Amino acid sequence: MIVLDNVCRTFRIGEELVKAVDHISLKINDNEFVAVVGRSGSGKSTLMNLIGALDHVDSGSIIVNGTDITKLNNRDLAEYRLKSTGFIFQAFHLEPLYTVYDNVRIALMIADIPPRLQKEKVINVLKKVGLESKNGVKVSKLSGGERQRVAIARAIVNDAPIILADEPCGNLDSLNSGLIMDLLKTLHKYGKTIILVTHNINDAKCADRIIELKDGRVIRDEASDLFSI
Amino acid sequence: MKLQTCFQFSLKELRSNRLLFALCSLLLVSIISTGLFIAYSDESIMKSFYNYTLKFNESGTGLYIYFDMPYEMLSLIDDQPFDQLYFNGDSDYGSHYSFKENSLEDYEFWIVDVNSEAYLRMKEGQKTEGVELTEDNSLNNYIWVSKQTSESIGCEIGDVISKCMPNGRTFEYEVAGIYSDENEHYSDFYISSARFFYDINEAGYTRVAHFTAVLANPEKYNHIKNVLKARHVSAWTDYDEEFDMLALIDVMLKSLFVIVMISAMFVVYNIEKIIFRNRLSFIMRLKMLGATTGNAVSIYLIIMECILCLSFVFSFILSFLFSLYVKRIVEFVIPEIEFVTANIGKYVLAGCVICTAILFLVMHIFKTKVDRQSISQVLQDG
Ligand SMILES: Nc1ncnc2c1ncn2[C@@H]1O[C@H](COP(=O)(O)OP(=O)(O)O)[C@@H](O)[C@H]1O
Ligand SMILES: [Mg+2]
Numbered sequence: 266m267i268v269l270d271n272v273c274r275t276f277r278i279g280e281e282l283v284k285a286v287d288h289i290s291l292k293i294n295d296n297e298f299v300a301v302v303g304r305s306g307s308g309k310s311t312l313m314n315l316i317g318a319l320d321h322v323d324s325g326s327i328i329v330n331g332t333d334i335t336k337l338n339n340r341d342l343a344e345y346r347l348k349s350t351g352f353i354f355q356a357f358h359l360e361p362l363y364t365v366y367d368n369v370r371i372a373l374m375i376a377d378i379p380p381r382l383q384k385e386k387v388i389n390v391l392k393k394v395g396l397e398s399k400n401g402v403k404v405s406k407l408s409g410g411e412r413q414r415v416a417i418a419r420a421i422v423n424d425a426p427i428i429l430a431d432e433p434c435g436n437l438d439s440l441n442s443g444l445i446m447d448l449l450k451t452l453h454k455y456g457k458t459i460i461l462v463t464h465n466i467n468d469a470k471c472a473d474r475i476i477e478l479k480d481g482r483v484i485r486d487e488a489s490d491l492f493s494i
Numbered sequence: 495m496k497l498q499t500c501f502q503f504s505l506k507e508l509r510s511n512r513l514l515f516a517l518c519s520l521l522l523v524s525i526i527s528t529g530l531f532i533a534y535s536d537e538s539i540m541k542s543f544y545n546y547t548l549k550f551n552e553s554g555t556g557l558y559i560y561f562d563m564p565y566e567m568l569s570l571i572d573d574q575p576f577d578q579l580y581f582n583g584d585s586d587y588g589s590h591y592s593f594k595e596n597s598l599e600d601y602e603f604w605i606v607d608v609n610s611e612a613y614l615r616m617k618e619g620q621k622t623e624g625v626e627l628t629e630d631n632s633l634n635n636y637i638w639v640s641k642q643t644s645e646s647i648g649c650e651i652g653d654v655i656s657k658c659m660p661n662g663r664t665f666e667y668e669v670a671g672i673y674s675d676e677n678e679h680y681s682d683f684y685i686s687s688a689r690f691f692y693d694i695n696e697a698g699y700t701r702v703a704h705f706t707a708v709l710a711n712p713e714k715y716n717h718i719k720n721v722l723k724a725r726h727v728s729a730w731t732d733y734d735e736e737f738d739m740l741a742l743i744d745v746m747l748k749s750l751f752v753i754v755m756i757s758a759m760f761v762v763y764n765i766e767k768i769i770f771r772n773r774l775s776f777i778m779r780l781k782m783l784g785a786t787t788g789n790a791v792s793i794y795l796i797i798m799e800c801i802l803c804l805s806f807v808f809s810f811i812l813s814f815l816f817s818l819y820v821k822r823i824v825e826f827v828i829p830e831i832e833f834v835t836a837n838i839g840k841y842v843l844a845g846c847v848i849c850t851a852i853l854f855l856v857m858h859i860f861k862t863k864v865d866r867q868s869i870s871q872v873l874q875d876g
Contacts, residue, residue: 314870319782321868339865340786347784358779358873362510374499375785419783 272325287481300472351420355435410441527809536747537836557712601682624671636670
């Protein structure tokens with residue numbers, strides 16, 4: 266379970282202070298599929314980054330399975346990112362000069378998985394995302410949809426229970442978006458907690474629950490079948 | 495992350511950023527080989543020259559250093575690392591000897607110490623009529639004449655030889671013995687040094703003696719010269735001009751070397767900065783996937799250390815090849831010189847250690863900096 270309690274994050278842009286996340290308190294259950302929506306600049310990405318420990322809070326606490334991650338030291342934070350979360354970004358954040366295989370393997374190398382197990386794990390996960398035939402191709406040669414599937418493979422290869430997807434379909438056409446959404450649904454079915462940031466209301470409707478942000482505050486939080494624009 | 499994994503990442507990084515690391519290696523090699531070349535040349539030139547100063551001494555045991563100073567001040571040079579010290583006797587202070595108004599200018603006078611080796615050698619095979627020089631009579635105003643001389647000037651035991659110092663003081667010596675010498679250690683007259691110096695003192699002169707010191711290691715000469723100079727003793731050798739010239743070259747090369755060393759530190763520092771700037775987003779992506787900053791930074795530490803060591807090896811070879819030309823130039827300028835190739839292993843070692851220390855320092859600074867930065871911000875900025 267993920268519990269956010271009065272989480273705040275403020276950025277300084279020039280002279281101005283921007284409250285990107287403003288006293289947000291939330292509870293997200295295990296194996297919940299949550300969509301986060303809101304206008305651009307409403308604080309969705311910031312919220313994701315805080316939950317994934319890619320950024321630090323100014324105040325408040327984020328408790329993940331009983332551990333307050335805002336109080337962890339750098340080493341434990343790394344461990345948390347490694348074991349608990351898988352990130353998927355709109356901009357992929359892959360290594361363009363590495364092959365598909367190596368991009369996924371990086372995550373296993375960091376986890377110190379023995380080399381003889383790495384190959385099997387990578388091939389397995391590439392099969393899941395439908396890219397086993399491309400494993401020797403450099404990422405720079407792939408299409409956007411394929412890249413995002415590599416990113417998903419990398420995010421799930423270490424079997425993290427929480428998947429954080431920040432507009433994963435933002436750069437993709439509807440066909441590829443559909444593929445990615447199907448993958449996320451499958452992951453949800455296999456027991457992952459999924460937090461998805463999206464602009465697309467249809468994608469958001471795939472989730473169990475939709476949270477709408479405005480100016481860093483939660484303005485709506487309800488089951489997806491009740492949610493209407 | 496295990497060390498082995500770090501190595502794998504290092505290899506991957508090397509492969510996918512060849513240009514970046516090639517540039518770094520090039521920078522390192524150029525600065526390091528410049529430094530090593532200067533060190534090589536400097537030490538080789540100096541060593542060869544020092545060797546050269548030994549070559550033309552009959553004994554070949556060391557560099558001969560000459561200096562004059564009052565005999566009583568011998569303690570002034572006690573602390574100097576001379577390997578041998580010869581006392582070359584005193585100046586004659588311009589004294590004039592005469593016998594019965596006749597000048598003895600053409601005759602040779604020896605000042606001997608009753609215990610000195612020179613005297614004992616002279617006494618071998620010597621027969622003396624009259625009194626021998628002994629410890630007990632060494633302060634008496636005695637003089638000894640060789641048989642030949644006594645016959646040619648017509649003097650006998652009991653006669654008086656007088657000596658006039660430049661300041662007009664006159665001393666008289668009584669002929670105490672006449673000796674015949676079968677050896678080559680031949681002299682016309684000799685006087686006990688104890689008596690001689692007593693008279694010198696009486697006449698108001700300070701004894702100034704000529705010394706020849708032998709220095710097995712000529713590298714110390716310039717330093718010794720300066721130390722003695724501070725004590726108002728001026729020393730010289732047969733190679734002083736060359737020493738001065740070499741000291742100039744030495745200072746020039748050493749200053750250059752220092753400049754190069756400082757630049758090398760800057761180069762190492764900046765290379766690391768360039769690498770980190772370039773690879774910061776990669777490092778942050780690794781962190782996003784669960785690597786610690788230490789893990790990520792070690793990847794580059796390994797790469798840099800390897801590049802550094804290889805650069806040192808390569809520079810070592812390069813500077814060695816260049817130094818062969820220095821050898822040719824030096825041998826062309828001084829054909830009789832025997833070129834001594836310096837051992838610059840210590841520079842290579844010291845350089846490696848210093849550069850590695852800087853490497854670690856910069857890595858540490860960078861690690862602290864990365865730890866403070868937010869991952870999301872760097873990823874967002876690309
Ligand atoms: N690293 C940052 N530095 C400065 N301001 C930031 C930073 N990240 C986000 N912001 C600001 O915080 C607000 C929320 O941003 P973000 O969370 O990216 O919104 P969203 O993802 O909903 O578009 C925006 O006004 C944005 O300008
Ligand atoms: Mg965003």
